[in-house]
Amino acid sequence: MAEAVVQVQNLTKCFGTFTAVDGISFEIREGEILGLLGPNGAGKTTTIHMLLGVITPTSGAIRVFGLPFDQHRETILNQVNFSSTYVSLPQALTVEENLRVAAGLYGLDRVSERIDDIVTRLEMQEFRSKLTRRLSSGQMTRLSLAKAFLSEPKVLFLDEPTASLDPDIAAKTRAMIQEIRRTTRMTVLYTSHNMREMEEMSDRIIFLQRGRIIAEGTADAIKAECGETDLEEVFLKFAREPEAPVHER
């Protein structure tokens, strides 16, 4: 079995009296794509924010590459990147300028070569010199993905990465993620509300509800456990249950 690259133990985040993430534990192994599923407000984004170090956990531990996150933030974040539909890049900069700034933040070499490569792979040539504020939402998402792939991270957090892409670019993006994962053994944490995509992309799925893990396993195992044939039905079942039981993992 591959080595665990991301280890999360009893991770909890409270904002005042509200518990956004409630003692979750999981691992992501090298080269694995782990899908994080759950309704809005389930704690998916807060979990990703804690894994990126922009929110401090209330309790629990995060280890990446075997290193405690709070003591090795810089070393870890040099090898981690993210893309989110909900986070934009500076609008007054061109696509290429944004990528150059990102390259500087991660201390990358061969910057022009890397940018040429990622721009070609994500079919961004025609808007490479365009101001970010003039991009369509699909182009904006591709820029965010290009920023994430540019540093060739070992761990990638993708928060609904294909939400605003047309089916063609979305399929190409998924294929690219799979290809990069295959060739570099990149570890990916993936969230999406598209159940078909989740099944296609994820080796394993964690289902979160009200900050707690209520199901974990392969898509087929979760469907079987819930007696459903469709992951969407599983999602609706969990999301509509007032107090879903916590499944043994």
Next chain:
Amino acid sequence: MKFHRIAALLSRHLYLYKRSFPRVMEIIYWPFVDLVIWGFITLYLERFKGTMPSFVTFFLGALILWDVLFRAQQGITISFLEEVWSRNLMNLFASPLKPSEFLAATMLLSIAKVVTVSFVTVLVALFFYSFNVFLLGLSLVPFIVNLIVTGWCIGVLTTGLIMRYGQEVEVLAWGLVFLFQPISCVFYPMSVLPEWLRAIAWMNPAAHVFEGMRRVITTGGFPVQDLLWSMGLNALYLAALIFWFHRMFAVCKEKGLLVRVGE
């Protein structure tokens, strides 16, 4: 601290000036208008000069130096606001960038702003009012450096407050510095202040700079004591404020504010 990350953040802000006319206006137009208005007021007042040796030197010198402090503060605060407005804080702080590197980049940017603004104001003063600020002598240089550091102190304070309390307090980016103006004794000596306010002004490093500037003009000597006070207070405040900024940063991460500021 890694220079490549500081340079990346610097380039991110310099790209903005490449094609943004309003941003260029901010560092050329406003200092120009400020100096022209104050220049004419000074010329008018000079008609009534009696005991004061030179209105032009006092007022225009003071105005140019005040602009140094103001732009140094803006260099830090506006750079942070640019990140808030473009909702870029998440991209920055989910990268290996450290808060200290963020501050270092904004401090370097503020020096670039100060140099540009000073170039404009010095030229306007020279061509419109035949006032050469360099006639005040090289002794002004360490005072100018101190004004930049005071500007950084106010900039770090303002930025920390905006980070912590969000865009509701955004107005502080332009307003807070003027709270310090009356006790900076920019256009008048500290002695005109009431005694209780003088004690507060004494704790303001900028007040010692402007007192020093007036001593340079009136006596031609080098006011070591003013410089030492200013340096000491600046060192103390800057160290304390950088520590406080890191604490605010940690509080914002605990409260999840870093990803919400700007929403």
